[in-house]
Amino acid sequence: MNQQTEQGSKAYLISIVMVAVLGGLLFGYDTAVISGAEKGLQAFFKTAQDFDYTDGWHGFTSASALIGCIIGSAISGFLATNLGRKKSLIVAGLLFFISALGSMDPEFLFFEYGQPTYTLALMFNFYRVIGGIGVGLASAICPMYIGEVAPSNIRGMLVSWNQFAIIFGQLVVYFVNFFILGDHLQPLVEDIGKQIAEITPAAQWTVTTGWRYMFGSEAVPAGLFALLICFVPETPRYLVSIGEDKKAEGILAKINGTAKAQQILQDIKDTMVVKTEKLLTYGALCIFVGIMLSVFQQAVGINAVLYYAPRIFGDMGMDNPMILTVFMGIINITFTLVAVFTVEKWGRKPLLISGSLGMALGAFGVAVTFGHAGLEMLTAASLLVYSASFMFSWGPITWVLIAEIFPNTIRGGAVAIAVAFQWISNFIVSSSFVPMFNMHLSEGDDFGHWFTYGLYGIICVVAALFVWRLVPETKGKTLEDMSKMWKDKLTNK
Missing domain, CATH: 1.20.1250.20 (MFS general substrate transporter like domains)
Structure with a gap:
């Protein structure tokens, strides 16, 4: 061997x-x-x-x-x-x-x-x-x-x-x-x-x-x-769920080595004794946390910026909005790498909370400065802070948590529900952005500009509080640990 x-x-x-x-x-x-x-x-x-x-x-x-x-x-x-x-x-x-x-x-x-x-x-x-x-x-x-x-x-x-x-x-x-x-x-x-x-x-x-x-x-x-x-290959956990234990062990061995593969396979089988369980087997909180992670990821308003970036920068008076849009894309890539290389060191919750507060700062900055002559660069900087803060927090970490917080036996259905709520929230935010942004209380005022980003900023603060109070830290835990974690929470109510 x-x-x-x-x-x-x-x-x-x-x-x-x-x-x-x-x-x-x-x-x-x-x-x-x-x-x-x-x-x-x-x-x-x-x-x-x-x-x-x-x-x-x-x-x-x-x-x-x-x-x-x-x-x-x-x-x-x-x-x-x-x-x-x-x-x-x-x-x-x-x-x-x-x-x-x-x-x-x-x-x-x-x-x-x-x-x-x-x-x-x-x-x-x-x-x-x-x-x-x-x-x-x-x-x-x-x-x-x-x-x-x-x-x-x-x-x-x-x-x-x-x-x-x-x-x-x-x-x-x-x-x-x-x-x-x-x-x-x-x-x-x-x-x-x-x-x-x-x-x-x-x-x-x-x-x-x-x-x-x-x-x-x-x-x-x-x-x-x-x-x-x-x-x-197919995933080992799915293969175990359909009775293909040998195939699952072979893939686990290629990834983890033969000795550890047997241990992981046994852990998977222990949580797959019942192949299907009801979604609420581990309590409503488990599903609620997954759904709200998805909702907050969109409700903070990031996709309204990503989808309409050239139009927004054009409205700010930029000569070539596509250039600034590309620059924003580079900033986004850079800060996503921050999450990639720190998520296992710092954990999921600290990144989400700090990102929420950074987004709130950027959103409030846009709300206060947008449309004011001479403050265009400050508006652009606030928008970049807002976007960069999302990229090292709610962007990647939401997907990490959705992939890992649900127990094996309900993961397929629970992930589907959480992600469906994410896209529903995305549709609401994306389709409401332009009418909200263009709202006026009187002719020529900037009500829609500061209201929209002010609302996003408030939602960012609420998101930070939600993570602090309800989201479990999953750093270092196996997917099989999730079953025990949620059962303990259900028992300790």
Whole structure:
């Protein structure tokens, strides 16, 4: 028996985790691609003759993928339990791929190319919902997959890499959109609603073609993910749940070494005596904490910033908002790495609490300074503080906790519920941001600006209190320890 078999192979573990992490990259890519495409898309459909593409229509189109995310996350538990983690991720990859090509060419087979109509708008949104289902599946199952294959002492770090991949995917698509745009320009406000021939010449290509390339670019990483996921193993915990103990032990041995594999396998089997338990077997608090972690991750308002970043920076008077958006993406990547390398040292709760307070500071800073002449750079700095604080806390750590706090026997269903609430909250925040931001008590006032970010700041403070009082610290605990932890909490009521 060689040393690698005795101690396990880190290279093997890293290789399968990196493939799973590609699902996170697609998650970030798909949700952020709209930021560069939405203005050209709006101008395109505004030229339709058979219906009025209103701001409400555009808000729905920009957020329609989130409807798919809600559906995908809601069915993720069923698919993960019945198909397995691996096959469910293959389904997600195929949905990503179909959505990318369909969003690029929604006219395919049924409609005249380049002619915006009511039915074409519906077809475009259908393809975006398909991609959203893939995002919903990936968002729930990728952290679950990584959490179930990773050793407990580095599980938090490895699951955090999934969030890094999400933010990296967003950064990649910011760059891709930037390079696709090239010398072309986004349509101006006065271009929206004009016929193509009347739109500023430098923006015409963006309106007719540019947004298509942005959506279509996702087909490359989507196809790669769908292919590579075929070569990773199923998770040991799922294999034990369907009676494939030998296969599970073989995978555990490759990751942890033969001696430790037997011990881990026995721990898994001890918590899998009953394969299915009711969701509330471990108490309502267990489910409530998972749901509220998801709700707070979105209620703090971060995706309103990520989805509308170029528009926000443009409203602040920035000459080239895409450049500042790319810079924000780099900041986000940097601070996500802070979480990756500190989550096992500092723990989950300290990162969440400090991140909440940093976000509150940034949000209140934006609320006070936005729209005031001469304070634009302070507003931008506050926005970056707000975003960076999220990236080392609620961004990655929420996924770590959702992947690990639920006992084995209810994990599939509990994760599905928690992530579904996350996407519902995301949809509410994303669709309410523009109307809230544009609210006025009197003509020309900035009520909506300070109200929106002031509200986000208050929610950040409440989130910190929630973590302090109710969220358990899971650093260093095995997934099998979760059953005992929640049963003890239930007994000690």
